[in-house]
Amino acid sequence: MIDISFSAWLFLSLALGLLLIPLGPAVRQWQTPRNAPPVQFDPPGPQWDADATDAMTRTRENFANLIAMSEKDGVIRGAHTDGTAFMVLSSKEHLAAHLPPSARRLRMQVISARHLDIPGELVCDRLVFAAARLVVAHHAILKHALAGREAVIGSAARIRRWLRAESRIDAAEGAMLIGCASAGQEIVLSRRCRFEKMLAPVIRFGRAESPRASVQPERLMPMQVPANTYTPGDGRWISEGDLSVPPGHSVNARLVVGGSLLVGTGARLAGDVHVMGDLIVHHDATLSGAIICDGDMRIGECCRIQGPVRVSGQLSSGSQSIFGSPAQASTVIAREMRLQEGCVAHGAIWAQRRGEVIPETGARQS
Amino acid sequence: MKQAIPVEADHPPSLRRRLFSSNRRARRKTIHLPDHATRVLQALVLGTICLFALILSVGAITQLACFLIDGVIYRFGLPLQLTTQPFGAGHLLSFQRIALTASMPPPDSFALTLHAIFTGGIFFMSWAARSRPWRSGLQMLCVVHGITLLMCALPGAQLPFDLAQHTRTLADLSVILLLSTPLVLASGYYIVERSWLNRIAATTLILIYQISALPLKLLVHALLVTQLSSATIPLLFFAAGPALDVLLLSALYGWVITWKMPDDKDVSAT
Numbered sequence A: 001m002i003d004i005s006f007s008a009w010l011f012l013s014l015a016l017g018l019l020l021i022p023l024g025p026a027v028r029q030w031q032t033p034r035n036a037p038p039v040q041f042d043p044p045g046p047q048w049d050a051d052a053t054d055a056m057t058r059t060r061e062n063f064a065n066l067i068a069m070s071e072k073d074g075v076i077r078g079a080h081t082d083g084t085a086f087m088v089l090s091s092k093e094h095l096a097a098h099l100p101p102s103a104r105r106l107r108m109q110v111i112s113a114r115h116l117d118i119p120g121e122l123v124c125d126r127l128v129f130a131a132a133r134l135v136v137a138h139h140a141i142l143k144h145a146l147a148g149r150e151a152v153i154g155s156a157a158r159i160r161r162w163l164r165a166e167s168r169i170d171a172a173e174g175a176m177l178i179g180c181a182s183a184g185q186e187i188v189l190s191r192r193c194r195f196e197k198m199l200a201p202v203i204r205f206g207r208a209e210s211p212r213a214s215v216q217p218e219r220l221m222p223m224q225v226p227a228n229t230y231t232p233g234d235g236r237w238i239s240e241g242d243l244s245v246p247p248g249h250s251v252n253a254r255l256v257v258g259g260s261l262l263v264g265t266g267a268r269l270a271g272d273v274h275v276m277g278d279l280i281v282h283h284d285a286t287l288s289g290a291i292i293c294d295g296d297m298r299i300g301e302c303c304r305i306q307g308p309v310r311v312s313g314q315l316s317s318g319s320q321s322i323f324g325s326p327a328q329a330s331t332v333i334a335r336e337m338r339l340q341e342g343c344v345a346h347g348a349i350w351a352q353r354r355g356e357v358i359p360e361t362g363a364r365q366s
Numbered sequence B: 001m002k003q004a005i006p007v008e009a010d011h012p013p014s015l016r017r018r019l020f021s022s023n024r025r026a027r028r029k030t031i032h033l034p035d036h037a038t039r040v041l042q043a044l045v046l047g048t049i050c051l052f053a054l055i056l057s058v059g060a061i062t063q064l065a066c067f068l069i070d071g072v073i074y075r076f077g078l079p080l081q082l083t084t085q086p087f088g089a090g091h092l093l094s095f096q097r098i099a100l101t102a103s104m105p106p107p108d109s110f111a112l113t114l115h116a117i118f119t120g121g122i123f124f125m126s127w128a129a130r131s132r133p134w135r136s137g138l139q140m141l142c143v144v145h146g147i148t149l150l151m152c153a154l155p156g157a158q159l160p161f162d163l164a165q166h167t168r169t170l171a172d173l174s175v176i177l178l179l180s181t182p183l184v185l186a187s188g189y190y191i192v193e194r195s196w197l198n199r200i201a202a203t204t205l206i207l208i209y210q211i212s213a214l215p216l217k218l219l220v221h222a223l224l225v226t227q228l229s230s231a232t233i234p235l236l237f238f239a240a241g242p243a244l245d246v247l248l249l250s251a252l253y254g255w256v257i258t259w260k261m262p263d264d265k266d267v268s269a270t
Helices: A006-019 A023-031 A050-073 B013-027 B035-076 B109-128 B132-153 B163-187 B196-228 B230-240 B242-256
Strands: A075-079 A085-089 A109-112 A116-118 A123-130 A133-136 A141-147 A150-153 A158-165 A168-171 A176-183 A186-189 A194-205 A236-239 A243-245 A249-251 A254-257 A261-263 A273-275 A279-281 A291-293 A297-299 A309-317 A330-340 A343-358 B081-087 B095-101
Touching: A006 B035, A006 B196, A023 B242, A050 A075, A050 A085, A050 A109, A050 A123, A050 A141, A050 A158, A050 A176, A116 A123, A123 A133, A133 A141, A141 A150, A150 A158, A158 A168, A168 A176, A176 A186, A194 A330, A309 A343, B035 B081, B035 B095, B035 B163, B035 B196, B095 B163, B095 B196, B109 B132, B109 B230, B132 B230, B163 B196, B163 B230, B163 B242, B196 B230, B196 B242, B230 B242
Parallel strands: A085 A109, A109 A123, A116 A133, A123 A141, A133 A150, A141 A158, A150 A168, A158 A176, A168 A186, A176 A194, A186 A194, A236 A254, A243 A261, A254 A273, A261 A279, A273 A291, A279 A297, A291 A309, A297 A309, A309 A330, A330 A343
Antiparallel strands: A075 A085, A194 A343, B081 B095
């Protein structure tokens, strides 16, 4: 090592600083919390259950004549040009009567002119269509199912790809609606039901044992801008760390939170929210804007979440929380969902990995 | 395009002649270049002009760098010597190849041991880095430095490069980067950016940065090598050589493309 003077060291430091000046804007951008992106979701609609809707239309068209003929002939068996077998049942016939007693697997399409009862523990690999009511008994496994009116899914039964009912889907305890389930009016899931994608004007996750109305404070105090938050002047509050909205307060800004966000009891957030950490919403709170959460989201009881909501982690909700509204459907997407009985959603729900209806706990969720 | 006027049978000959010539002019199609083609042409022209200007002035730029380096060495009493080698004398592209030398002994075992301990420590601590690119990058640099230390530790071995070669290579690469700047800007920035003021200001800023950074960069590298040891030459080349130059230029480019003219519409969504 060759000795150099102090001024040479000074020059070295200064030269290093000057050389790294172009990194200044990049470092500043790196440290600035990201903006809340414009929230755009695919609106709940035909996109998600396109397969089921197409299949409903095609089945009705393709089998219209055969259904009419089956009223006279009873049962019609045949095959499509690609070799797929089908069976058309009249309104008076039952599927169980036309299956061997030991049959556990059905590899043909089943089309019923009216009601269709799928026996328990039967595995159906092909499309199942009921012009009126479809009843799937316990432990049966269906791949594709269509119901012209309502579908009743028994305990521990499983739908593997899609299920479409023109009016209502009722799933008993332990049923699994994997893939996409859509209904024209309502989907009702019992406790311990598992789900992935669901699309309906009303989706009820069980029924609350002790229902109560949401308690809203008479007057909400507007929250002041906290110390660790800066406001660029365009209606956003940008917080680099954690942010807490006190109980009974309201916020009319769009929030961008670099850490976690805690929304107190009865608080109201009117703007969009982008949280890079976890989002904890205490009971009786109301969030009216879009929500993007890069961590986990925990919602208390009786909250009102308008949405749309996109959670990168787990979404868990206490009882009787409501997503969306009858007037404005919403979309809720999370990697995992655990919703207590009593929750209601309007629009579309998508648990990307796993969704489950949790039995209601006795204590109030905080 | 002017509409052609139909010639009627009862038009007098003089009118017919005028109409024929007028219609012939109307039939000639006027070529309007679309907006993006205009900007591509502008980019090509500006890029070419910048490139030729740089080629003609690169000799002066390297002379200026030599002058600055000499001044700093003298002012701060640095233990460095400046050597130059002419390149392309008599040609359009001619400049001085700059190198810095220092008389320093090869690294001793104490220095090598210290380096090895430090490198090993950084390597193991890098496993704690959460970001994989940072972790892999640090570990790669540790491996490079470790191999160099091994080479220096072998009895009778000598590194195949010295400070002069290192600084000369850095200087040459900086000149190449400087000359390729107009091409890079012409292929992207000049096409996207509509404002002439922004184009010229951005080009000037980037070129001034590169020209002023050249002597500073060589001096910093040379001083670090004299202070740490010649075994750090490969490490400095990988970590703080052309890769860092490209990173800094990218950062500068990333900043200049965010410049807006006052009448530009804000198209950000939030």
